[in-house]
Amino acid sequence: MPVPAANALALQGVRLDRGGRTILRDLDLTVPAGSITAVLGPSGTGKSTLLAALTGELVPAAGTLRVFDRPVPRGSRELLEMRKGIGVLLQGNGLLTDLSVAENVALPLRTHTRLPEPLLRRLVEMKLNAVGLRGAADLYPRELSGGMARRVALARALALDPPLMLYDEPLTGLDPIASGVIMSLIQRLSRSLGLTSIIVSHHVHETLPIADQVVVIANHGIVFDGTPARLQASTDPLIRQFLDGQPDGPIPFESARDGAARAEAA
Structure with a gap:
């Protein structure tokens, strides 16, 4: 993948369908390279569907989607x-329970490179050190707290030095302290490594402080795209309902039937 120039992501008129239903439509979005973008919205509105499109798992039904100025390929080899x-x-987290922490982090390196073992082990040490877990290399996932397991998964995601990082609800199941540690790590690693980071979350107050750009998804599309300051100053009833946690407003509370549809969209 070439070094990014200006935009890491560019979507124009993108429509995303699942099971014959339109989940998201008319998506126009650019994400500058090296930025941290928060994709916020109520549960089940299609945030994870958007991530599936960014990784090529889901092909857009309409529009164009480019990653670092290249269209997402269709062929399996090019997509890989x-x-x-x-x-x-x-x-x-997706950690393999029968592998140690070090072996979990080493997995992408063993799969996609032919590095000599001493160099591979050194890289694993560096990744674990970056997330503050160098001393946990020989532990197994069952021996880790929720926050530690999330950091191991982060180290593994960084193993191949990707220029683009996608975070799918990184704070799910974590206590406030562990959540603060994860968000601080995401910010520090993004800045120090020059990464482009996309954080999909419904944890507004934890995510906004580290974001450069905020995108809010609701009602099948993007309803806000701007800075955290602009979001918090918005008087739009839909935005206020989401930020303030109001049960009544432009975003309908899901019925049992809607809940099943939203689960598919997520």
């Missing part, structure tokens, strides 16, 4: 090559 440049931190 593109994905080497995208790190993804999953909600459930």
Whole structure:
């Protein structure tokens, strides 16, 4: 993947469908390279569907989507090559329970490179040190706290030095202290490594302080795109409902039927 110039992501008129239903439509968005962008919105509005499109898992039904000025490829070999440049931190961490912390972090390196073992081990040490877990290399996932497991998953996502990082609800299941540690790590690593970071979350107050750009998704589209300061100053009833946690407003509370549809959209 070439070194990014101006924009890491560019979407124009993108429509995303699942199961014959339109989840998101008319998406126009640019994400500057080296920025931290928060993608916020109520649960089930399609934030994770957007991530699926960015990784090539979901092909847009309409519009154009470019990553570092290149269209997301359709061929499996080209798509695999593109994905080497995208790190993804999953909600459930995705750690393999029968591998140690060090072996979990080493997995992408063993899969995609032919590095000699001493260099591979050194890189694993560096990644674990970057997330403050160098001393946990020999532990297993079952021996980790929720916050530690999330940091191991972050170290693994960074193993191949991707220029683009995607975070899917990185604070799910974490206590306030662990959440603060994760957000601080995301900010520090993004700045120090020059990464472009996309954080999908519904944790508004934890995410806004580190974001350069905020995108709010609701009602099948982007309803806000701007700075955190502009978001917090907004008087739009839909934005205020989301930020203030109001049960009544332009964003409908889901019924049982809507809940099943939203689960698919997420």
